[in-house]
Amino acid sequence: MKPAAFDYFRPSSLEQALLQLAACGAGAKVIAGGQSLGPMLNMRLAMPSALIDLNDLTEHAYIRDRGASLSIGALTRHEQIAESWLVQARCPLLAQAAKTIGHYAIRQRGTLGGSLAHADPAAQLPLIAMTLGAEIEMANPRGSRRLPASEFFLSVMSTALAADEIIHCVHFPTAHANEGSAFQSFSRRHGDYAIVAVATTVLLDQGRVLRVRLGLSGVDSTPAVCDAMVRPYLGAVGSAAWAADLATAVGAAVAPEDDARMPALYRKELTKKLVEQALLHALDRAKG
16 A cells, blocks of 8 residues: 655755644644654555655754763664664663664664654653653744653653644763663564563662662553652662562552453563563662
């Protein structure tokens, strides 16, 4: 099947893109890498009246160190994020997750902004944004605004992005010197979306756990952040027993939907196992 007819525009600046988006109205779609939108167009799951191609906005593909955060432009490709020495050093969880996205060709084309705007609850980058508490900056004809990831993702493939807005950049907090991170996922085949994925960071001080960030995908309509679940485990010595206890608590607390293809009990057990593995890897990488 081929896409339905649409008007096509390729602006040379963000300002032009915003003006064109406003002129085309709610029926317009923005495209960059096209790794999600392209198949939807071909299957006519999406039938926009106009397509606004951002690929000439190359100045919005960047990774900048702001000290307490990394600012990453929305047109930055997955492979750039995965291979960036700056991301690997300053926000390693993001690099670890980006390396697992799809296949090589997908990572070469897919963009950070496109992944977040698409908001697939099984995708890696929405999970990392939620886990780390990233801030998403959106441009519109009136200026720009920022939202934390927890307010940006609303439901399955649904975000707070307005019809006249384009994601401009994303701000990820940088890792502490004594913080380890890990990303674990399980899928049926290499390159598929994960059935369950776990992202975590563990901050240590003389062996004791000061902070845990823990995010899950595959158990709810948006990536889930487990702040309340990890709170009772802070202050303890980070160990294999600690990781197993916390993983058991998380596995017991999650309540994924049951369906014929993937029973809820299977997802719960998978969550427990992946959380334990991720915590152990993060502990091993921490230096406190």
